[in-house]
Amino acid sequence: MEDNSHFKGLKRRLAFDDEDSDVVLRRFKVLLPNGTSVGLTLKDLEHEISFQGFIDLIRDAYDDGSGDVTNTFENMWDLTPDTDLLMELPEEYTFESALADLIDNSLQAVWLNCENHRRLISVDVLENRISIFDTGPGMDNSDENSIVKWGKMGASLNRLYKIKAIGCKPPFLVPFFGMFGYGGPVASMHLGSCVIVSSKTKESKKVYKLRLARDVLLSNSGSGRSWRTDGSIRDPSDDEIVKSPHRSFTKVEILRPKAKNLDISKLQCKLKDIYFPYIQCDELSEGGKTVTPVEFQVNGVDLAEIQGGEAAITNLHSCNGSEFTVSLRFSLKKENSSPNASGSKVPRMANARLKCIYFPILKGKENIERILDSLEAEGCGVRENFENYSRVSIRRLGRLLPDARWVLLPFMDLRHRKGENSQLLKRC
Incomplete structure (x- = not known):
């Protein structure tokens, strides 16, 4: 504030004097383009100030938090969806399916990180809230990376990356799952009545927050109605900085979750089954060494360290001989393919792998029976028997x-x- 360079290029006097004090105060409240506002108080300002100098003071106050920054705003984000998408929402969800949809978003986000950035997905399932934290690139208030795109159905950027997965090779670890662009908000509303999304990019100094409440969205649903929701900004917490040293992340918190008395051990095994090759994989290294592409934590436990789960038990009881695999390649003829944006027809293709695993009979007993016995002993809740497994x-x-x-x-x-x-x- 003592840098006189701010006062070069005199233009006009600004703001208001406090006539009841010997100290001259000039108070400003500036509304910023991102919907936030900054309060700024200048003392003993005896000179006029250039417009650029004033902008510099506002920028400094906003960046270092020295100004009076208003943190919470009603109707900050416009989440009005395309009306056609409301007709396509899934009818049923299980708890695990909804949670996995949110984790899918996190997995795709951390996969975009460069090699020297941490790839962490941390899930906490408690009685009063569920949180999914990832160290992906994050979101802010910019047009190209706006946090609005997470909450606005059909606007998510995740589905735009799905073309990256076309034509990939085994083990097919290219987690660009996005198809329709509304998995996040739909899954969150299934899990609980309210969700808070907090996100930060490397470039932004603040964390941007978006709040979705199911009752508010339903009350505003209907043709011609807009979905606006509250938002805020804050500083990153110490815990967030520790988890993400490169300082970009996204955290999704579901409040008042519907599911109660969950078996966390069983949930850990289930999630390890779903994301097994991303948790531990021996096909990514040349020497067959097992690597952990992504750190998965559930309630503070690293899923790579737990022994249970159907995938792990099945691998344990399978034959150690050479694998029998069949590589498949599918393509759609040009005359049957749909035109792209330029109007020309482009062939579509896909790769797949059929991997056959042999389960031997040991001491007169099928190993599939041993798998079922192990799953039953671990409480995995498998209802199948040898015939229909x-x-x-x-x-x-x-x-x-x-x-x-x-x-x-x-x-x-x-x-x-x-x-x-x-x-x-x-x-x-």
Whole structure:
């Protein structure tokens, strides 16, 4: 404030004098483009100040917090969705599916980090709240990276990255799952009645917050109605800085969660099954060494350190011999493909891998029976028996689809009669 360079280029006198004091005070309250405001008090200002000098003082007060920054604002963010999207929302969710949708967002975010930045996803499930913290690039109030895009259905940037996953190679660890752009808000509203999203980029000095309340959104739903919600800004906490040394992150907090008395141990095993190759994988290193692409924590426990889960138990009881895999490549002919933005037709393609694992019979007992016994002993809640136990697990871009539990693929069923090969291939 003592730098006289602010007062060069005299223009006009600003603000108001406090006539009841020997000290001349000039008080300002400036509304900023991001919807926040900064209060600034200048003492003993005997000179006129240039417009640029005044802007510099406002910038300094905003950046270092010395000004009186108003932190909370009503109707700060406009989240009005495209009306067509309201017709496409999923009818049912399980708790694990909704939580996994939020974790999917976090996984895609941390995957965008450069190599020297920490890739951490930390989930805490408590009685009064659920939080998902990730050290991804974060969001702010800029047009290209606005936190509004998290809460506005159909505006999320995640679905724009899905093209990066096309044509990838095994083990297909390219977690660009986004399809429709509304997984975050829908999953959050399923889990609880209110969600608070806090996010910060490396470039921003403040944390931007967005608050979604289910009752407020429902009361404003309908044709022609706008969805506006409260927001605020704050400084990053010490815990957030420790978790993310590169100072970018996103934290999603669900308040008043609907699910009660959850078995945290079972949840840890379930999430490890879903994200197993992202937690520990031996296909990314040349020597077959097991690596941990992403740090996954649930209630402070590193999922790489727990022993349970269907994927881990299945791997333990499988044969140690050479793997039998079939690589598949699918393509759509040009005449059948849809046109792109320029109007030309582009062929679509996809890669897949069929990986067959043998479970031997040891001492007269099927290892699948041992898997079921182990899952039962760990309380994993498997309701299947040897006859209907799922012999097929499906992963999309490394992420397990837990609801796709198929007993057999068509070619695995030995009960087909001669001459059924053509129909068999159609079913595949």
